[in-house]
Amino acid sequence: MTTQRNLASVQIGFGTSPLKGDEATKAVESALAVGYRLIDTATKYENEEAVGRAIAASGIPREEILVQTKLRGHDHGDVRGALERSLEWLGVEYLDSWMIHWPLPMVGLYPKAFEQMALAQEEGLVRELGVSNFLPEHLDAVKEATGLVPAVDQLQFDPGLTRPELRAELTTRGIQAQSWSPLARGGEVLNAKPVVEVALARGITTGQTILAWHHSLGIVPIARSTNAQRQRENLEAVKIELTAEEMTKISSLPQRGLGDFDPRTRDER
Numbered sequence: 091m092t093t094q095r096n097l098a099s100v101q102i103g104f105g106t107s108p109l110k111g112d113e114a115t116k117a118v119e120s121a122l123a124v125g126y127r128l129i130d131t132a133t134k135y136e137n138e139e140a141v142g143r144a145i146a147a148s149g150i151p152r153e154e155i156l157v158q159t160k161l162r163g164h165d166h167g168d169v170r171g172a173l174e175r176s177l178e179w180l181g182v183e184y185l186d187s188w189m190i191h192w193p194l195p196m197v198g199l200y201p202k203a204f205e206q207m208a209l210a211q212e213e214g215l216v217r218e219l220g221v222s223n224f225l226p227e228h229l230d231a232v233k234e235a236t237g238l239v240p241a242v243d244q245l246q247f248d249p250g251l252t253r254p255e256l257r258a259e260l261t262t263r264g265i266q267a268q269s270w271s272p273l274a275r276g277g278e279v280l281n282a283k284p285v286v287e288v289a290l291a292r293g294i295t296t297g298q299t300i301l302a303w304h305h306s307l308g309i310v311p312i313a314r315s316t317n318a319q320r321q322r323e324n325l326e327a328v329k330i331e332l333t334a335e336e337m338t339k340i341s342s343l344p345q346r347g348l349g350d351f352d353p354r355t356r357d358e359r
């Protein structure tokens with residue numbers, strides 16, 4: 091017997107950008123085989139078909155897998171068409187989680203788009219509605235226009251971008267935070283001194299230490315790896331609770347700004 095999963099039941103998701111074609115299919119097949127159950131994609135990644143092939147080949151019952159994709163900027167005015175295309179490319183009859191990828195305030199269609207997505211949810215084509223890269227001002231605009239609050243907001247968080255006020259705001263609103271690029275894309279955060287020290291003291295890897303940091307903050311990291319060993323390692327990491335002292339140590343890394351990824355100005359269609 092299988093049970094329908096929901097977003098609240100998973101502590102980590104598998105990221106698929108920028109993987110495409112066979113590389114994406116192989117990575118998702120491996121991720122499902124080692125135990126990931128939330129798979130994150132987006133129309134913008136141009137890999138929904140490749141991800142769908144892996145889901146179909148896995149032999150895992152559909153209701154056991156959470157399929158999460160995102161409405162791209164070009165589709166804010168064609169929500170229904172976008173949904174039909176995503177369902178077809180993914181080869182599924184419903185989405186578990188559908189997000190607006192970026193708010194694009196310069197276009198100004200996102201509250202209306204969210205309203206249209208809610209109609210698809212009422213029809214049973216989408217289980218949970220989400221957003222990505224939404225700041226409180228964008229969540230306010232959605233609430234004002236539709237009366238609705240997304241279940242989840244996927245944002246950039248890592249030990250170099252801790253954004254405590256934003257996290258507190260999501261908690262107040264009852265919105266689950268997910269983190270994209272949780273390992274800061276395998277960059278220098280992985281080798282930062284406090285991260286290395288905690289990893290050594292615990293006998294875990296630095297990647298695991300960072301993912302445990304996300305988990306201990308109540309964030310669901312969306313991590314990518316094409317390597318089965320690191321996929322497993324990352325899954326194990328979200329069982330680890332760091333102590334308050336370890337958390338403070340890691341969160342004390344120098345903070346960087348949003349740069350090109352500021353949702354108020356980023357025009358990603």
Ligand SMILES: NC(=O)c1ccc[n+]([C@@H]2O[C@H](COP(=O)([O-])OP(=O)(O)OC[C@H]3O[C@@H](n4cnc5c(N)ncnc54)[C@H](OP(=O)(O)O)[C@@H]3O)[C@@H](O)[C@H]2O)c1
Nearest residue numbers: 105106107222270271272273274275276297313314315316
């Ligand atoms: N919503 C958005 O706007 C948005 C934006 C960007 C990304 N995303 C989502 O977030 C996902 C994750 O972000 P990302 O792919 O940019 O970066 P990431 O998950 O932070 O980092 C991936 C990199 O880290 C390496 N890695 C993975 N596990 C590791 C470990 N345990 N130790 C050391 N290195 C490790 C991977 O290499 P190997 O493959 O060799 O292991 C890869 O190079 C994306 O795939 C996508 O689904 C969403």
